Amino acid sequence: MYKGKCMQKKYIRAIFPGSFDPITNGHLDVIQRGRNLFDDLIVAVGKSPIKNALFTPEERVEMIKEILAGTPRIRVEAFDGLMVDFARQKKADVILRGIRSLTDFQYEFRLAMTNRAVAGIETVFIMASAEYGFTSSTLIREVASLGGDVSNLIPKVVNERLKRRLAKLKDKG
Numbered sequence: 001m002y003k004g005k006c007m008q009k010k011y012i013r014a015i016f017p018g019s020f021d022p023i024t025n026g027h028l029d030v031i032q033r034g035r036n037l038f039d040d041l042i043v044a045v046g047k048s049p050i051k052n053a054l055f056t057p058e059e060r061v062e063m064i065k066e067i068l069a070g071t072p073r074i075r076v077e078a079f080d081g082l083m084v085d086f087a088r089q090k091k092a093d094v095i096l097r098g099i100r101s102l103t104d105f106q107y108e109f110r111l112a113m114t115n116r117a118v119a120g121i122e123t124v125f126i127m128a129s130a131e132y133g134f135t136s137s138t139l140i141r142e143v144a145s146l147g148g149d150v151s152n153l154i155p156k157v158v159n160e161r162l163k164r165r166l167a168k169l170k171d172k173g
């Protein structure tokens with residue numbers, strides 16, 4: 001019979017950083033699957049400016065909070081500056097990221113190496129599900145702004161806000 005010391009399992013907090021402009025079903029899939037791997041998860045919305053942004057970081061946080069309301073062990077917060085500083089401040093043990101393709105992998109690999117070198121923090125990857133492997137916020141913004149229907153790829157609340165935002169932008173000319 002094994003008589004060694006029983007190792008106490010460490011509480012693991014993950015952080016899932018991104019732009020989330022807007023959050024997609026692909027992100028939500030990573031969040032739901034990531035939740036099962038860790039004790040708690042912080043969805044961290046970056047405030048740094050992105051090309052052709054549609055929503056402010058505050059709006060993105062608000063939407064994600066609405067979608068994840070009532071989901072235990074999840075928090076949604078915005079952050080400014082270096083992500084690893086925020087991760088440290090929040091006492092996160094690992095960074096969670098999603099991978100859709102080899103192109104993602106190349107970028108994510110370098111990012112993970114850098115984050116480990118500068119902050120000693122590990123990154124855990126979740127492979128995109130077949131269903132959402134081609135979904136990206138950038139493409140959703142582009143397709144929707146040209147009048148395409150993206151309702152299968154984003155949550156209903158996001159689709160409604162996206163339509164309202166695009167209509168407003170169109171009115172402004």
Ligand code: ADP
Binds near residue numbers: 097133135137
């Ligand atoms: P960033 O601007 O930091 O890449 P994103 O909001 O685009 O932020 O993405 C956040 C994370 O989610 C990244 O790791 C990205 O690869 C991952 N991701 C985005 N879309 C999907 C998807 N459809 N399936 C799996 N992972 C995804």
